[in-house]
Amino acid sequence: xxxxxxxxxxxxxARVTDLIGDPWTPLILRDAVLGVRRYDExxxxxxxxxxxxxxxxxxxxxxxxxxxxxxxxxxxxxxxxLTDKGRDLFGVLAAMLAWGDRWLDxxxxxxxAMEHTRCGHEVHAEMVCSDCGEHLSTDHVxxxxxxxxxxxxxxxxxxxxxxxxxxxxxxxxxxxxxxxG
Amino acid sequence: xxxxxxxxxxxxxARVTDLIGDPWTPLILRDAVLGVRRYDExxxxxxxxxxxxxxxxxxxxxxxxxxxxxxxxxxxxxxxxLTDKGRDLFGVLAAMLAWGDRWLDxxxxxxxAMEHTRCGHEVHAEMVCSDCGEHLSTDHVxxxxxxxxxxxxxxxxxxxxxxxxxxxxxxxxxxxxxxxG
Numbered sequence: 029x030x031x032x033x034x035x036x037x038x039x040x041x042a043r044v045t046d047l048i049g050d051p052w053t054p055l056i057l058r059d060a061v062l063g064v065r066r067y068d069e070x071x072x073x074x075x076x077x078x079x080x081x082x083x084x085x086x087x088x089x090x091x092x093x094x095x096x097x098x099x100x101x102x103x104x105x106x107x108x109x110l111t112d113k114g115r116d117l118f119g120v121l122a123a124m125l126a127w128g129d130r131w132l133d134x135x136x137x138x139x140x141a142m143e144h145t146r147c148g149h150e151v152h153a154e155m156v157c158s159d160c161g162e163h164l165s166t167d168h169v170x171x172x173x174x175x176x177x178x179x180x181x182x183x184x185x186x187x188x189x190x191x192x193x194x195x196x197x198x199x200x201x202x203x204x205x206x207x208x209g
Numbered sequence: 210x211x212x213x214x215x216x217x218x219x220x221x222x223a224r225v226t227d228l229i230g231d232p233w234t235p236l237i238l239r240d241a242v243l244g245v246r247r248y249d250e251x252x253x254x255x256x257x258x259x260x261x262x263x264x265x266x267x268x269x270x271x272x273x274x275x276x277x278x279x280x281x282x283x284x285x286x287x288x289x290x291l292t293d294k295g296r297d298l299f300g301v302l303a304a305m306l307a308w309g310d311r312w313l314d315x316x317x318x319x320x321x322a323m324e325h326t327r328c329g330h331e332v333h334a335e336m337v338c339s340d341c342g343e344h345l346s347t348d349h350v351x352x353x354x355x356x357x358x359x360x361x362x363x364x365x366x367x368x369x370x371x372x373x374x375x376x377x378x379x380x381x382x383x384x385x386x387x388x389x390g
Contacts, residue, residue: 157330
């Protein structure tokens with residue numbers, strides 16, 4: 029894990045950002061979910077250069093998110109398939125889709141509709157608590173250092189700045205400051 | 210909306226990527242959720258340059274994700290607070306956190322623990338269907354052009370490639386190809 033990207037302390041958001049935090053990778057993953065498998069099909073992403081696409085695909089294969097499979101022998105050609113780890117990333121894409129549909133549609137409605145084939149309805153993803161099933165919001169979560177956090181870093185100023193204050197109720201732009209509500 | 214980033218057709222994932230698809234913005238948003246508000250505190254993100262940080266904060270303010278509030282008059286200094294739109298982006302961060310904790314902890318356990326104060330348990334985010342409440346996976350979703358998709362683009366090859374096939378059951382690396390299951 030790259031300490032620079034992790035900003036000197038372990039954080040899953042930083043680790044995921046290290047993998048997908050660029051202008052192309054989320055679109056490559058979206059396409060993989062939509063059934064795109066071959067290099068030239070991914071390359072239909074307008075504006076992506078071949079070097080950039082190759083580098084991103086290689087990084088996703090190295091991370092175990094995509095796996096290659098030979099579909100042609102002569103010349104040899106690989107296709108790219110989501111692994112279980114990659115399929116599980118759909119949670120992140122679905123969250124992006126839901127938020128984008130809600131806040132960025134400029135009143136035109138969602139460009140793409142998602143049907144849940146288990147219930148047959150047009151739906152969006154909702155983020156709920158794994159324990160009680162309630163909607164998860166920043167109002168009702170608190171963060172603290174976990175089992176995987178190195179004890180020797182716990183007292184560093186950049187760590188204490190983020191994890192020692194009452195992090196659950198940051199002030200908001202509409203004035204709901206801690207203790208004021 | 211930038212057509213280049215949208216690859217020529219409207220897509221919420223592309224729109225969100227346009228806002229947060231870089232190595233820093235998810236970390237700035239994480240810090241905002243953790244209660245960080247001031248420029249110098251955000252700058253504790255090791256490795257981010259001042260120009261880059263200023264540019265990212267400005268972009269988030271322009272997008273209505275952060276709002277500024279004067280906290281000091283002389284010299285004037287703004288702090289950055291999440292708006293309702295920005296707080297709602299927690300869904301994306303929580304999905305990243307859950308996936309990173311599951312797949313990238315290298316056996317050490319989650320670096321950061323999240324408590325849901327409504328139920329009092331240490332939890333992770335789960336992505337469920339807004340209609341039936343079941344877990345959402347790529348196996349059980351189908352995508353089609355929605356209300357906000359321009360009719361004149363529907364027949365373009367790059368659009369048909371992604372949205373006309375049976376997109377719900379892409380082949381996976383472990384061999385579950387369409388029709389083989």
